Structures are given as structure tokens and as C-alpha cells.
Amino acid sequence: MAAGTYPTNYPGTDISHCVAQYLHGTQFLAGALQAQKDGYDAFLLCTLPEPALTEIRSVLDIPVIGYCESALHTAC
Numbered sequence: 241m242a243a244g245t246y247p248t249n250y251p252g253t254d255i256s257h258c259v260a261q262y263l264h265g266t267q268f269l270a271g272a273l274q275a276q277k278d279g280y281d282a283f284l285l286c287t288l289p290e291p292a293l294t295e296i297r298s299v300l301d302i303p304v305i306g307y308c309e310s311a312l313h314t315a316c
Contacts, residue, residue, distance in 0.1 A: 242267055265292030272296045272304065 245267065269292050272283045282303040285293055290306040297304045 261289070261291055265295070268292050269296055269299070272300055276300050276302050 245264075268285060268287075272285075275283045280302060282305060283296065283300060284305045284307065285296065286307045288308045290308050293304065293306045293309070
């Protein structure tokens with residue numbers, strides 16, 4: 241997350257609002273696009289709510305892995 245996005249390092253109460261969650265996701269999208277531009281082999285979204293996971297997958301050519309999705313599939 242960009243410095244100063246939230247008053248603390250844990251935005252749990254802030255992302256409970258739909259608009260804030262959307263804005264949160266756009267920062268992950270920006271990071272994912274930068275990762276692909278920088279030549280990374282994959283992008284790992286390491287957050288439980290996985291904001292913008294589907295959107296990120298739709299614009300990258302590299303694999304996109306969601307931590308929560310992977311953990312839940314493994315648990316099954």
C-alpha cells in the first residue's frame with residue numbers, strides 16, 4: 241500500500257466500506273502492473289479479502305495467485 245493510505249498498518253476497519261475496498265484494490269492493481277513491467281514471473285496477492293484479484297488477472301500476462309484462494313483450495 242502507498243504510504244499514508246491508512247492511519248495505521250492495518251486497514252481492517254477502513255476496508256469494511258465498499259468504496260474504501262475498491263480504492264484499496266486499485267493500489268494492488270497498480271502494484272501488479274508494475275510487477276509485470278519490472279519483469280516478475282508472477283504476482284502474489286497476499287491479503288485475505290483479495291481486492292481486485294479478478295481484475296488483476298484480467299490485465300496481466302503473468303500468473304496471479306491469491307493467498308486466500310490458494311489457502312482455501314488447499315484446505316478443501
